[in-house]
Amino acid sequence: MIVGASLAGLRGAEALRAEGFTGPLTIIGDEPYEPYDRPPLSKQVLKGWVPADHTALPRLRALDAQWRLGVAATGLDRATKHVLLADGEQVPYDRLLIATGTRARPWPNPAEAALEAVYTLRSRDDAAGLQQALAARPSRVLVIGAGFIGSEAASVCRDLDIPVTVAERGSAPLVGALGGVIGEIAAQMQRDHGVDLRCGVGVSSLEGDAGGHVRRAHLSDGTTVEADVVLASLGSIRNVEWLEGSGLAAGFWGVGCDAGGRAFDINGVATDSVYVAGDVARAPHVLYEYQFLAMEHWDNAVLGAQAAAHNMVNLEPHYRPNLLLPGFWSGQFGVNIKSVGVPPFGDEIVFTQGSVKDRRFAAAYGRRGRIVAAVTFNHGRWLEYYGRLIQESAPFPPPPPGWDRPDDMQPMPADFPEPGVPTAVPDVVLTGHDPNERRAEFRPRR
Ligand SMILES: Cc1cc2nc3c(=O)[nH]c(=O)nc-3n(C[C@H](O)[C@H](O)[C@H](O)COP(=O)(O)OP(=O)(O)OC[C@H]3O[C@@H](n4cnc5c(N)ncnc54)[C@H](O)[C@@H]3O)c2cc1C
Incomplete structure (x- = not known):
């Protein structure tokens, strides 16, 4: 069953x-x-390219x-x-x-969550409802929470030329997943695309009109945002x-x-x-x-x-283990973001390829002298290279691929909100091409 x-x-x-x-x-x-x-x-369906029931x-x-x-x-x-x-x-x-x-974690105040045009985004029905609300061209959308789903939704709003405010309690978008250094780049990307991005503020309450439709939000810094569609993207x-x-x-x-x-x-x-x-x-x-x-x-x-x-x-x-090297992708503001490994496991980051200014780069995350993750912006074809290094617990900063090197390759703090507690680091290699066939092998430290 x-x-x-x-x-x-x-x-x-x-x-x-x-x-x-x-x-x-x-x-x-x-x-x-x-x-x-x-x-x-949160991508093709919200844009109206694919109906929610064609997924x-x-x-x-x-x-x-x-x-x-x-x-x-x-x-x-x-x-x-x-x-x-x-x-x-x-x-x-x-x-x-x-x-x-x-x-989806709902908006915590049930009466406010029940206001018309307050959405979360997890299911087909959520996406269909939000897509219709966007197609009706609201005067402003408020996105609460700038994780991946919130950021992708804000990106769609800008693609559709709909004014959007993003309120994020953390210091920058994507900061929990990718840390503050990459978060700052994501913040700049949002602002360049016309997002009214407010970081370090929470939304205290939502207010509706007499008909029960959401109309504005009150923020923790005392400001108010007028919005007739709200997406609460508060995690899961x-x-x-x-x-x-x-x-x-x-x-x-x-x-x-x-x-x-x-x-x-x-x-x-x-x-x-x-x-x-x-x-x-x-x-x-x-x-x-x-x-x-x-x-x-x-x-x-x-x-x-x-x-x-x-x-x-x-x-x-x-018996077979699932030894998948974690990875994800996201598309937002014209940039294809891909990651491999577990970025929040790292406490340092180094830009290894490309240029931040061009929004086309690769960066590696390290912890205690080993590479543990990598992220690419519009540079995804290099992900496999970094994945191999992570699987071998290769040294950090990693050996640069010898191509496309940025001028400054100094590691810096990755700036995650809550770095993990260090314990022992195994030297591990995952073998085989089919992930289902992989087995861990311990090898002596190099
Ligand atoms: C908007 C959105 C965008 C995403 N984009 C990306 C992306 O770009 N890249 C990426 O890697 N991942 C992305 N993800 C994450 C990815 O979709 C999930 O990792 C994946 O759906 C997980 O699959 P699952 O089957 O474990 O869980 P789910 O897809 O959550 O499915 C669980 C199912 O179980 C049902 N269920 C729950 N409780 C019960 C119960 N008691 N009885 C019966 N049924 C129950 C649920 O209703 C649901 O249908 C995205 C997710 C969302 C919501």
């Missing part, structure tokens, strides 16, 4: 069949739609599954191996894959409530599991029949000091689900 009928759920189901599983397969999803793709929602994920193989869409799982009884559904049904399972992902909440009482290691941080997707119980012991994948999973990563990472990225949902599915139907000597 698979709970969560989105990217991880679908790819997990396909992998089960590809692994030769021929038994009954049930897929439960609380959304009424067949699995669809979320990255286009169905391609099917990679026949599934012969029983789909239960539009009904949520509300409980898990591991003793009797049943999943409880919102309609009262109890569905038995032998092996369970939890792929319930995350949802993991969908774990249905697991309460199940005895699994589930909480606001996600569902703890091993690198092969086997869920941990509350004592941290791996279970035999419950697996986790995608945005809701949190697993230790060999390259990152075995710290538990929750990776809310597309690639991780696919590869995590494939590894978990493999382990669900194979015996222990053949």
Whole structure:
């Protein structure tokens, strides 16, 4: 059984069949739609290029599954191996894959969140509603929170020539994901494109008109923004409530599991029949000091689900880890931003290629003398090079690729809001071309 009928759920189901599983397969999803793709929602869909209902994920193989869409799982009884559904049904399972992902964090004041034209952006319906609101050409859009989704939405507003204000509590856009040095570049990019960017301020309240339509926002610095569409992009909440009482290691941080997707119980012991994948999973990563990472990225949902599915139907000597090197992409303000590794794991950054002025560069993140991540702006073809260095725990600053070097290659503080606590650094190499075939090997320090 698979709970969560989105990217991880679908790819997990396909992998089960590809692994030769021929038994009954049930897929439960609380959304009424067949699995669809979320990255286009804040990009092509908002722009009006692709209708929200044209985002169905391609099917990679026949599934012969029983789909239960539009009904949520509300409980898990591991003793009797049943999943409880919102309609009262109890569905038995032998092996369970939890792929319930995350949802958008709502605007915290429910009455204000209920005002007309206050949106969040996670689902197909959210995107359809916001796209229609943008197509009606509002006088100003207010985006609260300048993470990836907020920044992408602000970029679409400017593409559509709609005035937009972005309010960000941190010091710069993308600062949590990429640090203050890159955040400053992202801030300049927004301003160059005409965004009214306000950093270091929070939105205290939203105000509606007599008809219940949002009209203005009051900011923590005492200023007011007049806006008739508001997007609250405040990050995500993991969908774990249905697991309460199940005895699994589930909480606001996600569902703890091993690198092969086997869920941990509350004592941290791996279970035999419950697996986790995608945005809701949190697993230790060999390259990152075995710290538990929750990776809310597309690639991780696919590869995590494939590894978990493999382990669900194979015996222990053949278990497979998900050793994916984390990575993501984003398109905003005409720039293709790509990253590999875990940037917030680093505390230093160095520009290694290209030019910041031209918004075409590569930068590497380091920690304790090792490269741990890299980011590129319009320079994505070099990402593989940096990925290889990260997998080898190569020295930081990394050996420059010998091409396109900037004048100043001095490392500087990466300026993350809360740097992690250092522990030991393993020397690890991931081998093989197919990520599913990768195994960790420890090598002596060079
Ligand atoms: C607007 C947007 C843009 C994005 N852009 C990018 C990008 O550019 N690059 C990138 O790498 N990633 C991007 N992502 C992230 C990427 O889409 C996610 O990593 C991916 O969707 C995770 O898949 P998942 O299956 O784990 O979780 P989800 O896609 O969240 O799916 C979980 C599913 O489970 C359902 N569910 C939850 N609880 C229950 C329950 N109790 N019972 C039944 N069903 C339940 C949910 O409704 C949902 O359908 C973006 C995400 C969004 C929202």
